[in-house]
Amino acid sequence: xDLYRYIKKHTTPQxxxxxxxxxxxxxxxxxxxxxxxxxxxxxxxMMTEMIRPVRILELGTFTGYSSVCLASCLPEGGHLxxxxxxxxLEDLIxxxxxxxxxxxxxxxxxxxxxxxxxxxxxxxxxxxxxGTRLYDMVYxxxxxxxxxxxxxxVFDLVRPGGYILADNVLWDGKVYEDNVPGDxxxxxxxxxxxxxxxxxxxxxxxxxxxxxxxxxxxx
Numbered sequence: 553x554d555l556y557r558y559i560k561k562h563t564t565p566q567x568x569x570x571x572x573x574x575x576x577x578x579x580x581x582x583x584x585x586x587x588x589x590x591x592x593x594x595x596x597x598m599m600t601e602m603i604r605p606v607r608i609l610e611l612g613t614f615t616g617y618s619s620v621c622l623a624s625c626l627p628e629g630g631h632l633x634x635x636x637x638x639x640x641l642e643d644l645i646x647x648x649x650x651x652x653x654x655x656x657x658x659x660x661x662x663x664x665x666x667x668x669x670x671x672x673x674x675x676x677x678x679x680x681x682x683g684t685r686l687y688d689m690v691y692x693x694x695x696x697x698x699x700x701x702x703x704x705x706v707f708d709l710v711r712p713g714g715y716i717l718a719d720n721v722l723w724d725g726k727v728y729e730d731n732v733p734g735d736x737x738x739x740x741x742x743x744x745x746x747x748x749x750x751x752x753x754x755x756x757x758x759x760x761x762x763x764x765x766x767x768x769x770x771x
Contacts, residue, residue: 559591566590569620569652576644577615586614588693588719592762593621596691596717599767600625603715605688609672610634611665611702612694616645620652622691632658633672633685635665635694665694669705686711693719697740700747707753710770716754721745722764 566574570593578584588596600608600622606629608622613636623632636645639662649655661668672685690706692699699718710716720741726733727742748756748768756768 556591560589563591563594566593567652569648570617572651573615573617573620573644573648576648577617580644581615581641583614588618588621589762592719592765593617595761595765596621597625599715599717600689603689605714606630607685607687607689608632609685609687609690609706609709611669611690611692611706612636613641613645613660614693615641616648618691618693619645619658620648620654622689623649623654623657624652626657630657633661633687634658635661635663635668637662637664637694666698666701666705669702669709672709673705685709686714688714690714690716691719692716695740696720696723697736699740699744703744703747707770712770714770716766716768716770718744718748718766718768720763721758721766722760724763 574587577587596618604627606627608626610619610622610632613619613634619632619634626632642660642662645660649658687709688711690710692702694702706716723738723741726738727745732738732742745766748754748766754768754770756766759765759767
């Protein structure tokens with residue numbers, strides 16, 4: 553038995569809605585490996601329960617698996633904004649939210665992530681009184697080459713004491729090779745990791761879960 557299967561066996565099972573999303577992701581997409589999965593999904597759920605955010609922002613919905621994990625642990629009145637560029641996934645995403653009974657807790661924003669973040673920063677997609685939304689927690693799992701830009705755009709949207717969680721920051725070990733590959737995705741993640749580690753405004757640690765999860769706390 554390999555490590556992941558052993559860990560999954562000793563992790564609380566996912567529910568019916570997540571089972572459905574996982575199955576549909578395998579059937580209807582060519583990128584099922586991008587799914588968070590039962591182990592990381594449970595970790596996100598427990599992190600949400602520990603941090604107890606009221607507002608969460610997710611960058612990169614994919615098929616909605618991580619969205620359901622995050623939103624299902626929000627307190628009464630909590631809300632998740634999730635950003636996805638691929639409009640072809642919208643029907644699958646929305647049905648997954650409905651099956652999980654979370655449609656009223658999640659707002660799906662289809663479009664370019666950086667443009668949507670600019671709208672959030674400017675207040676175009678802000679609170680009902682026209683102010684800018686502040687989030688208690690941000691989960692980043694979108695275009696890896698743009699992680700540095702996401703970090704800069706999202707930082708002021710996070711309240712002091714809030715958290716940013718960034719996925720895939722070990723990038724299959726490429727970021728710590730002696731000669732780091734020069735492709736745009738690896739370069740983007742390596743630059744992001746260095747940016748966070750050097751940022752005096754945060755406390756941070758990389759958890760070696762799956763492909764690396766960066767936990768960042770804004771002071």
